[in-house]
Amino acid sequence: MTYLIEGETGDWEVVIGLEVHAQIISKAKLFSSAATEFGAEPNSQVSLVDAAMPGMLPVINEVCIEQAVRTGLGLNAKINLHSVFERKNYFYPDLPQGYQISQFLEPIVGEGVITLDMPEGPRDIGVERLHMEQDAGKSLHDQDPKRTFIDLNRSGVALMEIVSKPDLRSPAEAGTYMRKLRAIMRYLGTCDGNMEQGSLRCDANVSVRPVGEKELRTRTEIKNINSVRFVMAAIEYEAERQVKIYEDGGSVVQETRLYDANKGETWNMRSKEEAHDYRYFPDPDLLPVDLTQEFVDEIKASLPELPDAKKQRFVNDFGVAVDDAATLVADKETADYFEAVAESGNAKLAANWIIQELFAVLNKDSLGIAESPVSSDDLGKLVGLIADNTISGRIAKDVFEVMVTEGGDPAQIVENKGLKQITDTGEIEAMIDALINDNPDQTQQYRDGNTKVTGWFVGQIMKATGGKANPQMVNELLKKKLGLG
Template sequence: MAAYEAVIGLEVHVQLSTASKLFCSCPTSFGQPANSNVCEVCAGMPGALPVVNRQAVHYAALVGLATNCEVHRRSVFARKNYFYPDLPAGYQISQFDMPICEHGHLDVTVDGRSKRIGITRIHMENDAGKNIHAQGENISYVDLNRAGTPLVEIVSEPDMRSSQEAVAYLKALYGIVTYLGVCDGNMEEGSFRCDANVSIRPVGATAFGTRTELKNLNSFRNVQRAIEYEIARQQDALADGEAVVQETRLYDAVKNVTVSMRGKEEAHDYRYFPDPDQLPVEISAEEMERWRSELPELPQHRMARFLEMTGLPEAEAEVLVQSRALADFFESAAAASDARKAANFILGPLMRELNARGGDFSQCAMTADGLAELVRLVDKGVISAKIANDIFPDLFSTGAMPENYVKERGLVQISDSSALEAAVDKVLADNPAEVEAFKGGKTKLMSFFVGQIMRATRGKANPAMVNELLQKKLS
């Protein structure tokens, strides 16, 4: 089979976390009764005049600044004309030849190698409604609650060559928009979604192959699986002497296949023209400087600093910056304790608790001060690492401060040498055969003795002192 390389570009739609829609005052809240968040403007009634939401412009500019784009101080809204039941006006208000942001880039790292992904443009637009196809009924419904919700569409250059690069780029974008606070990042509710354009070409070729557009990609895992399937499908088609057809395909996550949705032989002619109801969007120099000053430390830069603080492998440091709330939590805990040990508690027991609860950090009742105190208790020998791990679920869910918690429950580590010596002597006396075997060369039995002593003391024995006493008595 001929050797091919993939050419991948992503179109990412980011729902902006404004309280109201892009051109009217209707709320953007999710999960409301159908058609309850609707007015004359978002319902596309003739004569209703839209007025742009200035907060949406602010948020779009922040995304552009954070992705190294040129943010234009003047941009223009246009009408994108097409007919679909969930588009009541018969056109979408978007931006065409004068978008708010252009010519940006993001740097991502895959398998230890850095790759720069170009960003062609970022433009604002209002979302369409939602078609609901009732099962068992020959009828469809339209819910316009989502119509008019503010979006930015981030269009990449076709610079990605693997599914791994596509996911790394998508995760980088996700981190940026959630750190900025301009998007809640809820992929299940459609707040952050993407379409992938995928083609293949012989290795060394410069001309692009025929591309397909993949839709219904609602998780990072599905983006990777869908792209990998589509690359393989196109390779098989060419190997069989078939042509790749330009079309839109849906990804079926259950079957892990892409299926044809509609042909797309030519680019759609949306007959764009400037929206006559909208004045150009103007951003003053003072506004631009003020917005630039609002930019937080973004995930990529924060991770580099965390790597230096902790000496962790890159994959583990990446976990610490997966959300701004978690990164803030770690940084506060690290400032009041040992950074590497605080990170280890987050990467181990804290992530275990989060994963058991669906990964929602808001469910963590433990404070950063609480985690720092737990690290210090272990460092000082007040409790063992085992006890710390055992009590972590309670501390996570209740927010109790560790020092009071262990004192109230009698969990303070036994570091009294006479008490430990008595426990060691009893375990050795109760296991004479193992003592003889150890002295005969079976040194792996040391862990057996330690385990017996920890069991006898309910995990409260100081492990370092136990090992020291055992070495002394068994030598």
């Protein structure tokens, strides 16, 4: 399904490119040995370098380089063995040096690709580049009516800026791209992807054009969107706004906008469009980053299995449906959870139970899989009990509910509550005989050819056994008794 905006003059296509800022997982900052932890007291993670005291000099954190390379490899991207840090010069109180150390003309990672699993099939989205840069500090505007407070804890924290090509064509694709990129980085351990804490932020470049038009039209940039949902909503709003401007005979102005999540609107960030002139030039306090191919190869050899490969393996080795596999690999914790449950022996059953039953429970309480009330070990045991016919799927749901609310080992719950499936044919046969005896009308109906009444018989047996009778067995015995009678 192509995403199109129906205008009065015809259909419009939306063209989106995303610039994602991802905080590199590292203990210390990009160019200093101050901590990067979230939520510390103001200015308590600020070295002399981060505060840009006179004479202070940057020295690069080797782990940040590794993480950037690792991420580049995870995006199937070209690693540039030679890259250069430049200074991006501008004045802002949360930028102590008066410049941001970033990479401009020669980034550490070049072109790559991210494959999206869209309902209509896979879509390859180009990655233009990935570069390293320093984060800025934080401005607090709400502490004082006349003044802005500055906290430099974030100042100098290592970021990766990952720039996509303008290949995305719908809010849904943009959302999927964000989730996929986040999943890849979490798999790699290079970014925790926590958007609430700001370790993943997104700028969206949006333009629209009539379907069939080849040239790109003027784009606007929506800055600093901090959730996947808002990315999609902001793009949707912005694309429609632009279509309306064109259809009203106007033209879109290239500008920076912000998304107001409360109003669901974007608005122009700067009243007067200030001319930016960042005066980039190579940072003379640093030397070029020159990597060896061996260094890159070593990192490559240590990469974990990434979502696409994992999905393929789940399909091939476990026989999981493609869609289910895609759902399971969307984040690494779920995939790991699934693999643990699948050890119970029935991977398809495991997938179904996670996607249907467990996700329902987690979604209800907005829990992540890491906070699941049921451990993968216990869920695996439950699946095992179903697989070996100890309990029926229906009973399993009851057991699962107990596991969720009270916890405990499923086998123990089955034992304690006497939920074990009745597989003794003699016992069930006796019950059927009694039923036939006590209900001559229904028996007659059946014998007159109304086989629908079987359901009534099965129901009665299940009721009598508290659902513990093996339904398949009941069916077979019923047929035998009634049919032969």
